[in-house]
Amino acid sequence: MKILQLSIKFPWPPNDGGALATIALTKGFAEFGHEVTMLAMNTSKHFFGTENLPEPVKKMADFRTVPVNTDIRFHKALFNLFFSRMPYNAERFVVPAFRDELRRLLDEKKFDIIQLEGLYLMPYLPVIRSCTTVPVVLRAHNVESEIWLRKFHQEQWLLKKAYTGILASRLRRMEIASVNQYDMLVTITERDAAFFEKFGNIKPLEIIPFGINPEDYPEPVFQVNSLSLFYIGALDWQPNINGLLWFLEEVWAKVKREFPHLVFHIAGRNASSGLQKKIMRYPVVFHGEVPSSRNFMSDKNILVVPLFAGSGIRVKIIEAMAMGKTVISTELGTEGIPAVEGKELFHAQTAEDFIQAIHTLVSQPSKIAETGLAARQLAFSRFNNSDLTRKLLAFYKSHTA
Numbered sequence: 001m002k003i004l005q006l007s008i009k010f011p012w013p014p015n016d017g018g019a020l021a022t023i024a025l026t027k028g029f030a031e032f033g034h035e036v037t038m039l040a041m042n043t044s045k046h047f048f049g050t051e052n053l054p055e056p057v058k059k060m061a062d063f064r065t066v067p068v069n070t071d072i073r074f075h076k077a078l079f080n081l082f083f084s085r086m087p088y089n090a091e092r093f094v095v096p097a098f099r100d101e102l103r104r105l106l107d108e109k110k111f112d113i114i115q116l117e118g119l120y121l122m123p124y125l126p127v128i129r130s131c132t133t134v135p136v137v138l139r140a141h142n143v144e145s146e147i148w149l150r151k152f153h154q155e156q157w158l159l160k161k162a163y164t165g166i167l168a169s170r171l172r173r174m175e176i177a178s179v180n181q182y183d184m185l186v187t188i189t190e191r192d193a194a195f196f197e198k199f200g201n202i203k204p205l206e207i208i209p210f211g212i213n214p215e216d217y218p219e220p221v222f223q224v225n226s227l228s229l230f231y232i233g234a235l236d237w238q239p240n241i242n243g244l245l246w247f248l249e250e251v252w253a254k255v256k257r258e259f260p261h262l263v264f265h266i267a268g269r270n271a272s273s274g275l276q277k278k279i280m281r282y283p284v285v286f287h288g289e290v291p292s293s294r295n296f297m298s299d300k301n302i303l304v305v306p307l308f309a310g311s312g313i314r315v316k317i318i319e320a321m322a323m324g325k326t327v328i329s330t331e332l333g334t335e336g337i338p339a340v341e342g343k344e345l346f347h348a349q350t351a352e353d354f355i356q357a358i359h360t361l362v363s364q365p366s367k368i369a370e371t372g373l374a375a376r377q378l379a380f381s382r383f384n385n386s387d388l389t390r391k392l393l394a395f396y397k398s399h400t401a
Contacts, residue, residue: 001029001034001035001112001113001393001396001397002034002035002037002109002110002111002112002113003029003034003035003036003037003111003112003113003114003115004036004037004038004039004105004109004111004113004114004115004134005022005025005026005036005037005038005039005040005061005115005117006038006039006040006102006114006115006116006117006121006124007022007038007039007040007041007117007118007121008040008041008043008070008093008117008118008120008121009022009040009041009043009046010040010041010042010043010046010047010048010050010063010065011023011026011038011040012048012053012057013048015269015289015293016234016269016315017141017210017313017314017315017316018117018118018141020210020315020319021117021141021188021210021315022117023057023060024210024211024212024213024385025115025211025385025389025392026038026060026061027060027213027385028211028385028386028388028389028392029060029061029389029393030059030060030061031386031389032389032390032393034393036060036061036062037061037062037064037105037109037111038061038062038063038064039064039065039066039098039101039102039105040063040064040065040066041065041066041068041070041093041095041098042065042066042067042068043068043069043070044067044068044069044070044071045070045071047067050063050065064101064105066095066097066098066101067097068093068095068097068098070092070093072088072092076088076092081163081166085170085173086123086170086174087167087170087171087174088167089120089144089167089171090119090120090123090170090171090174093120093121093123094123098124099124099127102124102127102128103127103130103131106127106128106131106132107131110132110134111132111134112134112135112396112400113134113135113137113396113400114128114132114134114135114136114137115137115139115186116136116137116138116139116182117139117141118139118140118141119138119140119144119171119174119175119178120144122138122174122178122181122182125181125182135183135184135396135399135400136182136183136184137182137183137184137185137186137396138178138181138182138184138185138186139186139187139208140185140186140187140188140192140196141188142188142192142313143175143191143192143195144171144174144175145168145169145171145172145174145175146195147239147309148164148167148168148171149168149172150239150308150309151164151168151238151239151309152164152165152168153309154239154242154308154309175195175196175199176199179196179199179200179201180200180201180202180203182203183203183204183399184203184204184205184206184395184396184399185201185203185204185205185206186205186206186207186208186392186395187205187206187207187208188207188208188209188210188313188336189207189209189313189335189336190207190336191335191336192336193205193207204395204399206391206392206395208388208391208392208395209313209318209336209382209383209388210313210315210318210383211383211384211385211386211387211388211389212318212319212322212379212380212383212384212385213384213385213386214322214380214384216294216322217294217319217322217323217376217379219324220323220324220325220372220373220376222301222324222368222369222372226263227261227262227263227301227302227361227362227365227368228262228263228264228265228300228301228302229252229255229262229263229264229265229300229301229302229303229304229358230264230265230266230267230296230297230300230301230302230303230304231244231247231264231265231266231267231268231303231304231305232266232267232268232290232293232296232297232303232316233268233305233316234268234269234270235268235269235270235271235272235275236269236270236271236272238309239307239308239309240268240307241275242308242309243305243306243307243308243309243330244266244268244279244306245278245279246306246308247304247306247354248278248279248281248282248284250351251304251306251351251354251355251358252264252282252284253282254351254355255355255358255359256282256283258359259358259362262358262362263285264282264283264284264285265284265285265287265296265300266279266284266285266286266287267287267288267289267290267293267296268288268289269288269289270289271286271288276288293316293319294319294323297319297320297323297325298323300325301325301326301361301368302325302326302327302328302358302361302368303316303317303320303325303326303327303328303329304328304329304354305317305327305328305329305330305333305334306329306330306333306348306354307329307330307332307333308330308332309332313335313336313337314329314333314334314335314337317329317333317334317337317345318337318379318383320375321337321339321344321345321372321375321376321378321379322375322376322379322380322383323372323376324369324372324373324375324376325372325375326345326346326361326367326368326371326372326375327339327345327346327375328345328346328347328348328354328357328358328361329345329346329347329348330347330348330349331347331349334347337378337382338378338382339375339378343371343374344371344374344375344378345371345375346360346361346371
């Protein structure tokens with residue numbers, strides 16, 4: 001099968017959930033012997049020179065990129081607000097150069113499946129339809145409007161709240177308008193699938209979560225003599241920022257007083273200088289952006305995920321579970337992960353919940369190893385990339401025969 005993946009971000013290095021989810025399927029397709037081409041925007045924010053790709057990655061696909069400046073610009077955002085119905089966060093990815101390169105690629109090559117990695121690529125559907133009759137798949141990484149609706153409800157500053165509400169409303173209209181425009185729909189979680197079905201999806205649908213390769217995760221070593229908490233997430237994404245600062249103020253400040261020997265490690269890319277100053281007011285170890293999330297997590301014990309806004313699946317949680325780490329997260333953070341509370345992870349909705357879970361683990365270190373091993377088994381059984389890729393390919397074949 002010849003597969004074209006379209007992405008709004010070049011997925012290497014795979015240091016965030018979207019990139020990890022995209023490149024995981026590229027690898028899966030290639031391992032099953034399929035011919036993969038990827039056309040990706042190489043954005044100013046996450047630019048990567050494709051000549052620096054590791055050789056094993058280069059062999060996965062024919063990687064094509066288009067340099068795109070997606071920086072937020074006030075005058076363009078203002079113009080969009082008054083003279084467009086498209087959400088600005090989607091309009092930034094409507095780029096003539098990418099459209100032209102897509103058209104050239106469709107003239108150059110023939111494909112069996114075209115897979116759009118996310119909602120923001122739907123504006124290119126008319127270009128695709130004008131060039132080919134190949135089935136188009138929308139792979140919805142999350143429900144974008146839900147992320148912004150939750151941000152709207154959390155925002156305190158009135159002007160920003162009003163603007164966030166407009167973006168959320170426009171994104172919801174865009175998502176609803178996309179329903180049934182594709183030929184097939186792939187979602188990451190059951191909850192996301194339910195959203196599209198609520199608004200009338202009748203096209204073939206499959207649920208394929210993010211996948212991992214078990215061989216990438218060696219047997220864990222549990223270091224119960226030097227317990228530590230850790231956090232990892234993009235620190236230029238407001239839900240992460242809000243959750244982390246809340247945790248530092250409401251949870252960590254109290255936990256540190258009770259367990260002064262505990263260490264809290266924080267990693268994340270693109271933290272502003274202002275955010276770094278806020279973080280360093282607390283007794284933490286701040287690492288900033290780390291080259292490898294797995295290396296960062298390897299010698300630490302307990303991942304905390306204080307997430308109160310967002311949609312989709314948290315890739316870093318699945319990675320941490322595969323490494324045998326114990327996770328304490330809000331229920332929203334573990335959306336799409338069928339883990340049992342108290343067995344494979346701990347849920348916490350309030351500051352008191354987080355404090356109690358940390359107290360339990362610190363007081364009973366054996367539970368860290370017990371929970372971590374159960375989490376690792378779950379990650380390997382439910383999120384094996386080969387199994388998930390095989391399932392997706394079978395879905396494609398059944399609807400393209």
